[in-house]
Amino acid sequence: MTDTTVDLPRRRVWRGQLLQILSSRVGGAGVLILVVFTLVALAAPLIAPYDPLLVHRMPDNSVAQLLPPSSRFWLGTTYYGRDVLSQLIYGSRVAMIVGIVSAFFITAIGTNVGLISGYFGGWVDTILMRITDVVFGIPFLPFAVVLVALLRPSLSNIILTISCLLWRTTARVIRAQVLSLRERPFIKAAKVAGAGSLRIMYVHILPNVLPMSSLYVALGIGWAVLAEASLSFLGFGDPNMLSWGEILYQAYLTGSFRSSWWVVVPPGICIALLVASAFMIGREAEIIVNPRLRNL
Amino acid sequence: MQTAITLLAVLTLMWGMFRLIPGDPTTVFLGSGELPPEALAALRHSWGLDAPLFQQYLDYLHNLLTGNLGMSFYYRRPVLDVLLPMLWNTVLLMSIAIVLATMIGVAVGAYLGWKRGQRIETIGSLLVLIPRSLPIFWIGIMLMIIFSYTLGWFPIGGLRTPAFIPETPIQGVPGYDLAQHMFLPVLTSVIYFVSDPLMIMRTSMLEVIEEDFIMFARARGLRERTVRTMARRNAIGPVLTYLAIMVSFAFGGQVLVEVLFSWPGMGSLMVNSVTQRDYPVAQAAFFLMAVITILLNLLIDVLYVFIDPRIHYD
Numbered sequence: 053m054t055d056t057t058v059d060l061p062r063r064r065v066w067r068g069q070l071l072q073i074l075s076s077r078v079g080g081a082g083v084l085i086l087v088v089f090t091l092v093a094l095a096a097p098l099i100a101p102y103d104p105l106l107v108h109r110m111p112d113n114s115v116a117q118l119l120p121p122s123s124r125f126w127l128g129t130t131y132y133g134r135d136v137l138s139q140l141i142y143g144s145r146v147a148m149i150v151g152i153v154s155a156f157f158i159t160a161i162g163t164n165v166g167l168i169s170g171y172f173g174g175w176v177d178t179i180l181m182r183i184t185d186v187v188f189g190i191p192f193l194p195f196a197v198v199l200v201a202l203l204r205p206s207l208s209n210i211i212l213t214i215s216c217l218l219w220r221t222t223a224r225v226i227r228a229q230v231l232s233l234r235e236r237p238f239i240k241a242a243k244v245a246g247a248g249s250l251r252i253m254y255v256h257i258l259p260n261v262l263p264m265s266s267l268y269v270a271l272g273i274g275w276a277v278l279a280e281a282s283l284s285f286l287g288f289g290d291p292n293m294l295s296w297g298e299i300l301y302q303a304y305l306t307g308s309f310r311s312s313w314w315v316v317v318p319p320g321i322c323i324a325l326l327v328a329s330a331f332m333i334g335r336e337a338e339i340i341v342n343p344r345l346r347n348l
Numbered sequence: 349m350q351t352a353i354t355l356l357a358v359l360t361l362m363w364g365m366f367r368l369i370p371g372d373p374t375t376v377f378l379g380s381g382e383l384p385p386e387a388l389a390a391l392r393h394s395w396g397l398d399a400p401l402f403q404q405y406l407d408y409l410h411n412l413l414t415g416n417l418g419m420s421f422y423y424r425r426p427v428l429d430v431l432l433p434m435l436w437n438t439v440l441l442m443s444i445a446i447v448l449a450t451m452i453g454v455a456v457g458a459y460l461g462w463k464r465g466q467r468i469e470t471i472g473s474l475l476v477l478i479p480r481s482l483p484i485f486w487i488g489i490m491l492m493i494i495f496s497y498t499l500g501w502f503p504i505g506g507l508r509t510p511a512f513i514p515e516t517p518i519q520g521v522p523g524y525d526l527a528q529h530m531f532l533p534v535l536t537s538v539i540y541f542v543s544d545p546l547m548i549m550r551t552s553m554l555e556v557i558e559e560d561f562i563m564f565a566r567a568r569g570l571r572e573r574t575v576r577t578m579a580r581r582n583a584i585g586p587v588l589t590y591l592a593i594m595v596s597f598a599f600g601g602q603v604l605v606e607v608l609f610s611w612p613g614m615g616s617l618m619v620n621s622v623t624q625r626d627y628p629v630a631q632a633a634f635f636l637m638a639v640i641t642i643l644l645n646l647l648i649d650v651l652y653v654f655i656d657p658r659i660h661y662d
Contacts, residue, residue, distance in 0.1 A: 194603060194618060300486065303489075309493065316489055327475060
């Protein structure tokens with residue numbers, strides 16, 4: 053699978069992968085959407101027309117409740133008279149933080165477990181893979197609900213829960229790759245030359261599984277954003293943070309989704325776009341890592 | 349054996365997790381009411397909360413294995429009595445959704461795989477990506493807006509209409525009311541679940557049609573339809589393996605669908621009891637979901653041997 057990457061200098065492989073993702077139509081679109089969301093999240097205070105928590109009032113001082121989209125409120129207002137567009141823009145911050153941080157942990161834990169398990173084999177492998185089996189036996193969202201509720205809903209606890217469970221797929225896939233890499237001549241050569249286990253694992257094997265790991269960064273962002281939205285929708289979101297799931301939860305709780313499409317459709321589309329962009333990049337990365345898929 | 353170890357590990361993990369609750373069950377059960385310290389101590393003793401931790405752990409395992417799941421703080425009834433009716437509601441909804449999603453996924457996936465490289469395949473493969481990226485509860489909300497609030501075809505939630513009186517002959521058919529209530533939750537789940545079996549079936553189909561026996565079947569002059577059936581039957585394996593994974597993540601979708609449509613199942617029960625701090629019920633509901641996931645994984649492993657005789661387990 054990685055025959056071609058083994059002999060090439062590392063930097064060129066990376067640049068090649070990135071270029072390949074960018075140049076494909078699907079992958080390029082995914083990267084574009086992701087970049088736009090990142091920029092929006094970074095520049096939220098600059099581009100949001102209002103403070104997302106500001107309660108707007110009508111001229112007669114009544115709350116500007118559930119106003120349809122207009123030139124003043126591009127996406128209307130919520131049940132509590134807040135600007136939907138500003139909430140969406142601030143919501144992208146939560147989504148990006150949860151997505152990127154969780155994806156980092158998912159990939160880091162999974163890659164390390166797979167690396168250690170595959171390289172050492174024997175009882176280390178048995179123990180780590182049994183643990184992975186156990187983690188696979190836990191239904192994710194029910195577990196997340198219980199843990200987040202017990203620990204108290206907060207952004208860091210949501211990230212912790214996601215990272216605790218979702219490394220499982222990465223670990224299995226990376227282990228399988230390491231198992232085949234371990235038998236390659238260049239690893240044997242490194243061993244003969246006197247390299248220690250740590251050096252072989254992190255200097256010689258890791259660069260070869262990193263393309264595969266990067267696939268799970270992309271997928272991880274998608275999983276994490278969906279998980280955060282689901283938890284918020286169930287009422288276990290961070291009460292101090294505005295997220296897209298939270299907007300939907302409020303719309304459901306107040307019943308305003310029945311009459312006002314603008315409190316439901318925009319956050320749903322934002323979630324879908326961000327998740328889809330992550331999956332699109334993932335699909336392209338998968339084709340690069342596993343060229344056999346190209347013909348399929 | 350391995351399944352038993354996995355189960356034990358999940359149980360232990362869960363026990364540890366519920367120890368994270370600040371305070372102990374008495375504070376939840378009694379609220380902040382003032383109880384004489386002696387009475388509190390007696391209560392703690394009768395619940396075994398003054399025993400050493402390890403003893404508590406053994407008691408917990410013993411109780412679970414003998415089916416004694418404790419008392420619900422909220423309903424003041426044995427947990428099992430609260431849970432069992434909910435379990436059936438969940439199984440009903442989930443099994444129908446999974447079976448339908450798998451059947452549709454296999455049929456459409458096989459079709460797309462067969463039409464490889466044609467425009468319909470490209471469009472179809474892109475379309476499936478849409479429900480995959482949507483949160484399931486959002487799909488449900490949209491269906492609810494369209495079918496319940498705008499068109500008024502289906503009820504907005506619940507299990508049945510209270511005091512339902514059939515007005516037309518067709519409404520008198522047994523199960524009509526239940527089916528009406530089930531339609532939207534099932535549809536939501538099917539839309540959400542269908543993409544994975546579909547994509548897997550398509551990929552698997554693409555591999556199978558390259559094989560020699562398909563070329564041979566064609567060379568024999570068999571009809572296109574017959575060849576397609578042959579290919580489909582040989583491509584179905586990976587979808588079945590995937591079923592085990594699907595069941596595990598189906599519980600996540602199930603929780604959201606049940607809460608959204610106020611379906612009285614284990615998922616909504618679990619979320620409610622977590623919110624109401626009714627930990628024995630939450631714990632039992634979570635435990636049941638994990639057990640079902642693990643046992644179904646085992647079942648599918650065993651079934652696989654029957655479906656594909658080339659596979660053997662020692």
